Amino acid sequence: MSDVVVVGGGIVGAACAYYAAGAGLAVTVVDRGPAGAGTTSRGEGNILVSDKAPGPELTLALWSRQLWHQIGADLGDEPLELERKGGLVVAATESAMASLTRFARDQQEAGVDTVPVPAGALHEHEPHLAPDLAGGVLYGQDLQVQPVAAAAALLTGARARGAQVRTGVEAVGLVRDARGGVTGLVTDHGTVPAGAVVNATGTWGGVLSERLGCAVPVLPRRGFILVTEPLPRVVRHKVYSADYVDNVASSDAGLETSTVVEGTKGGTVLVGASRERVGYDDAFSPEVVRRLAAQATRIFPFLARVRVIRTYHGFRPYCPDHRPVIGPDPRVPGVFHACGHEGAGIGLAPATGRLLADLLSGAEPGVDPAPYSPGRFLEVARG
Amino acid sequence: MAEPTFLFDGEPTPYAEGQSVGAALTAAGIRSWRTTRVGGRPRGLFCGIGICFDCLVTVDGRPNERACLVRVANGMRVTTQEGTGHGDLEV
Amino acid sequence: MATSRSEHDAVVVGAGPAGLAAVDQLVRAGATVALLDAGHGPGGQFWRQPASGAPAPAGLHHDLGTYSRLVAALGRDGVRYLPQQHVWTVTAEGHGFTVHAVDRSGAEEVPVEVHGRRLVLATGAYDRQVPFPGWDLPGVMTAGGVQALLKAHGVAAGRRVVVAGTGPFLLPVAAGLVAGGADVVSVLEASPRGRWLREAPVVLRNAGKLGEAAGYLRTLAAHRVPVRTGWTVARADGGDALTSVTVARLDRSGHRVAGAERVVEADTLAVGWGFTPQVELAVGVGCRTRVDADGSVVCEVDEYQQTSVPGVYVAGEACGVGGAALALVEGRIAGAAAGRAPVPRRTSRRRAALRRFAAAVHRAHPVPDAWMDALDDDTLLCRCEEVPVGRVRAAVQASAVADARTAKLLARPGMGWCQGRVCGYATSCLTARWSGAPYDPTGLARRPVASPVTFDTLASG
Numbered sequence: 001m002s003d004v005v006v007v008g009g010g011i012v013g014a015a016c017a018y019y020a021a022g023a024g025l026a027v028t029v030v031d032r033g034p035a036g037a038g039t040t041s042r043g044e045g046n047i048l049v050s051d052k053a054p055g056p057e058l059t060l061a062l063w064s065r066q067l068w069h070q071i072g073a074d075l076g077d078e079p080l081e082l083e084r085k086g087g088l089v090v091a092a093t094e095s096a097m098a099s100l101t102r103f104a105r106d107q108q109e110a111g112v113d114t115v116p117v118p119a120g121a122l123h124e125h126e127p128h129l130a131p132d133l134a135g136g137v138l139y140g141q142d143l144q145v146q147p148v149a150a151a152a153a154l155l156t157g158a159r160a161r162g163a164q165v166r167t168g169v170e171a172v173g174l175v176r177d178a179r180g181g182v183t184g185l186v187t188d189h190g191t192v193p194a195g196a197v198v199n200a201t202g203t204w205g206g207v208l209s210e211r212l213g214c215a216v217p218v219l220p221r222r223g224f225i226l227v228t229e230p231l232p233r234v235v236r237h238k239v240y241s242a243d244y245v246d247n248v249a250s251s252d253a254g255l256e257t258s259t260v261v262e263g264t265k266g267g268t269v270l271v272g273a274s275r276e277r278v279g280y281d282d283a284f285s286p287e288v289v290r291r292l293a294a295q296a297t298r299i300f301p302f303l304a305r306v307r308v309i310r311t312y313h314g315f316r317p318y319c320p321d322h323r324p325v326i327g328p329d330p331r332v333p334g335v336f337h338a339c340g341h342e343g344a345g346i347g348l349a350p351a352t353g354r355l356l357a358d359l360l361s362g363a364e365p366g367v368d369p370a371p372y373s374p375g376r377f378l379e380v381a382r383g
Numbered sequence: 384m385a386e387p388t389f390l391f392d393g394e395p396t397p398y399a400e401g402q403s404v405g406a407a408l409t410a411a412g413i414r415s416w417r418t419t420r421v422g423g424r425p426r427g428l429f430c431g432i433g434i435c436f437d438c439l440v441t442v443d444g445r446p447n448e449r450a451c452l453v454r455v456a457n458g459m460r461v462t463t464q465e466g467t468g469h470g471d472l473e474v
Numbered sequence: 475m476a477t478s479r480s481e482h483d484a485v486v487v488g489a490g491p492a493g494l495a496a497v498d499q500l501v502r503a504g505a506t507v508a509l510l511d512a513g514h515g516p517g518g519q520f521w522r523q524p525a526s527g528a529p530a531p532a533g534l535h536h537d538l539g540t541y542s543r544l545v546a547a548l549g550r551d552g553v554r555y556l557p558q559q560h561v562w563t564v565t566a567e568g569h570g571f572t573v574h575a576v577d578r579s580g581a582e583e584v585p586v587e588v589h590g591r592r593l594v595l596a597t598g599a600y601d602r603q604v605p606f607p608g609w610d611l612p613g614v615m616t617a618g619g620v621q622a623l624l625k626a627h628g629v630a631a632g633r634r635v636v637v638a639g640t641g642p643f644l645l646p647v648a649a650g651l652v653a654g655g656a657d658v659v660s661v662l663e664a665s666p667r668g669r670w671l672r673e674a675p676v677v678l679r680n681a682g683k684l685g686e687a688a689g690y691l692r693t694l695a696a697h698r699v700p701v702r703t704g705w706t707v708a709r710a711d712g713g714d715a716l717t718s719v720t721v722a723r724l725d726r727s728g729h730r731v732a733g734a735e736r737v738v739e740a741d742t743l744a745v746g747w748g749f750t751p752q753v754e755l756a757v758g759v760g761c762r763t764r765v766d767a768d769g770s771v772v773c774e775v776d777e778y779q780q781t782s783v784p785g786v787y788v789a790g791e792a793c794g795v796g797g798a799a800l801a802l803v804e805g806r807i808a809g810a811a812a813g814r815a816p817v818p819r820r821t822s823r824r825r826a827a828l829r830r831f832a833a834a835v836h837r838a839h840p841v842p843d844a845w846m847d848a849l850d851d852d853t854l855l856c857r858c859e860e861v862p863v864g865r866v867r868a869a870v871q872a873s874a875v876a877d878a879r880t881a882k883l884l885a886r887p888g889m890g891w892c893q894g895r896v897c898g899y900a901t902s903c904l905t906a907r908w909s910g911a912p913y914d915p916t917g918l919a920r921r922p923v924a925s926p927v928t929f930d931t932l933a934s935g
Contacts, residue, residue: 034877128474149883230420230467234473266886283565302472304928308926309926310893313922399628403626409623428612428615428623429619430600431615432519432619433512435858452512
């Protein structure tokens with residue numbers, strides 16, 4: 001008998017298992033595929049505070065990056081490929097620079113370290129940037145991990161704390177007692193008895209929540225990433241254009257692209273980012289790739305003659321109000337959600353796991369859980 | 384008319400019309416023309432048909448050309464490639 | 475840089491036997507066709523022509539009459555033959571498909587988009603490889619690479635050559651080397667001789683194939699080249715290039731016989747373990763795949779060579795490795811079907827017979843497990859990213875990984891220039907062995923960018 005069964009072995013499920021097991025709970029993780037093979041394997045591994053406006057998501061992000069440092073100290077930076085690289089947001093025009101400056105000032109008041117970089121000093125930080133940019137802001141707190149490695153390390157850590165991980169097992173529904181409380185999870189490989197079920201299925205959080213009888217609005221938002229041939233370390237930070245922040249925050253269903261460029265330890269440079277709501281359409285899109293390539297070359301002209309050797313794409317778990325869904329579902333006692341992180345799942349995973357473990361074990365939560373509560377959708381629906 | 388040649392690391396090297404860079408170097412007894420970026424190991428032709436990218440070489444200043452696919456031209460400058468071939472981008 | 479765009483009834487990718495046969499049938503059916511191919515001239519790997527433009531030496535080629543007839547069809551009205559096109563993706567668009575390529579026939583890359591209402595993918599295959607200590611030394615080559623040097627460039631890959639691996643393709647490679655003046659030290663066929671006897675009923679119905687093999691064996695015998703069955707390569711040694719090969723005897727279960735090893739001096743080792751089909755374009759456009767008897771990911775096709783995506787046909791090795799004769803037949807069927815012309819019953823019967831023969835070859839020439847026993851921890855698994863075997867095993871074991879894709883994401887085999895084309899099979903085999911999970915190569919079959927493209931080219935699309 002488990003205290004809790006976590007559905008989903010991606011970064012968020014792994015963090016939930018890691019902290020819940022750390023709180024002394026008996027944890028079982030189930031994943032329908034290999035662990036970390038969903039959206040976790042389709043991202044860049046960003047741990048960002050730079051792209052978040054003051055508010056509940058930033059609060060969670062600031063806490064989460066501290067926890068990432070702690071995880072690095074506990075499990076080692078190496079297995080996570082944790083890099084304290086920092087972010088550099090650049091503006092192409094004076095007006096973009098003006099709004100970036102205002103945005104950074106608000107962030108600074110909310111506890112984000114920001115350093116304005118005038119146009120003339122950009123090259124000290126990133127020598128290959130285009131010469132005609134208007135300026136930027138440096139965010140020293142931004143980090144990066146290799147997401148699949150990080151999820152694997154957290155799962156290994158959870159196992160060391162007694163958790164069980166079962167892959168190739170798909171959640172089908174709940175077992176509930178006479179009062180409606182959860183007593184187990186029905187899977188395609190039998191029932192897992194447990195007093196609580198955590199929905200950590202990322203983009204598929206909406207689908208699973210319906211199976212569990214407590215729907216939350218999590219939808220796929222597709223994104224592409226281009227990967228270059230191996231290069232020397234040409235890009236030191238995570239560098240992105242100021243319009244990225246607007247695209248992250250928008251709810252437009254149509255295609256939006258902004259420039260995000262970063263180097264990796266492996267030598268490749270990753271180029272994003274696109275957002276479009278096209279359901280689970282898995283087809284390659286030459287138009288998205290064309291736009292990403294054109295925009296990245298605008299910021300880093302040296303890319304023009306560099307070759308792309310692969311692309312990958314995946315589906316971010318998108319929530320209409322851009323906040324993750326974390327906490328107990330008021331409709332089904334025993335069901336907890338930990339999904340809907342959109343493009344910030346890697347960054348927010350530790351805070352999510354820790355908050356959920358606090359809620360499961362009855363400990364004092366590290367942040368106010370109300371803004372992330374699944375109940376917020378019911379209130380809207382009741383209107 | 385003089386036999387056509389290309390330059391391999393500055394050395395005039397003969398070739399036959401239509402030959403790939405890799406074939407011409409092999410015919411000249413040269414087995415490797417790049418070193419890997421991690422171990423500094425020598426590499427040359429492996430698959431010979433454009434699949435494996437082991438035979439990457441710098442041709443007329445363009446890095447990472449496949450020696451097995453590029454045809455030699457008279458006076459072409461072929462140079463041994465180190466690592467990524469993009470040393471000029473190092474910062 | 476302007477993108478060149480054009481429209482056709484059908485687009486054929488690949489100018490080997492299957493692609494050429496498909497074009498021929500499409501033209502006969504009155505269709506307009508574009509044929510895109512990466513090579514400098516038509517023929518693919520099988521009919522690779524001398525790069526000099528000189529006529530092909532008959533000894534290295536087969537069925538040149540068919541070749542000449544099919545190439546003549548490329549000159550007919552309605553055919554647009556585009557050599558040196560590196561196709562990087564195919565997308566479904568409007569009523570048909572767009573093939574995205576880079577034209578490398580000039581000094582600068584030019585982006586090309588060719589649209590067709592129907593698509594025939596005849597993308598062929600390349601030599602399958604497995605790692606062994608020293609396999610990254612210069613002088614170790616694929617059997618197909620050695621053959622290409624001979625056929626296209628008239629260059630013998632080395633002076634003292636060992637040919638090793640499994641399958642009927644090793645014989646023409648060795649015979650070609652002998653004819654090209656190389657000293658072939660020995661040919662090591664890993665399969666025991668007896669394997670073929672089990673397949674006798676199928677083999678005897680394909681007497682032509684036996685005749686071919688016998689011809690090569692006569693050439694090798696005349697030059698006193700020993701052909702050893704049940705032997706394999708164990709390791710390669712040398713400083714900056716190959717100087718010696720350790721060869722080892724195998725028992726009937728495909729494992730090394732303890733102590734039965736010898737060291738052979740050689741400057742070149744040609745290795746091949748069958749072939750790996752190129753399916754990434756088909757996978758990219760959504761075609762369903764299956765794992766074939768030889769362990770390769772291949773496209774599922776119906777009796778008309780049509781895939782699970784209506785309008786997309788696959789012919790030749792990409793729907794199951796079976797050799798040039800089968801590729802020709804499948805290409806004919808795909809071309810006729812894509813051109814809405816009838817497929818003669820005898821063509822279908824011929825395909826069935828050739829597929830039975832291909833299956834017999836797969837059964838007679840499995841990759842023996844011995845290569846997995848011979849690996850050191852520091853043997854490179856991935857040549858591009860220089861990932862040693864030990865690192866992948868540690869990742870698989872530490873994280874309880876049971877699939878090859880996760881192994882790749884954790885330890886980077888298959889993340890480099892070749893995108894796992896060379897190490898994908900080995901990574902799948904080893905992940906299965908280390909985890910106890912079933913062998914499954916499908917997680918590594920996806921390569922959205924089938925050929926590297928510059929940002930400039932992508933941006934101008």
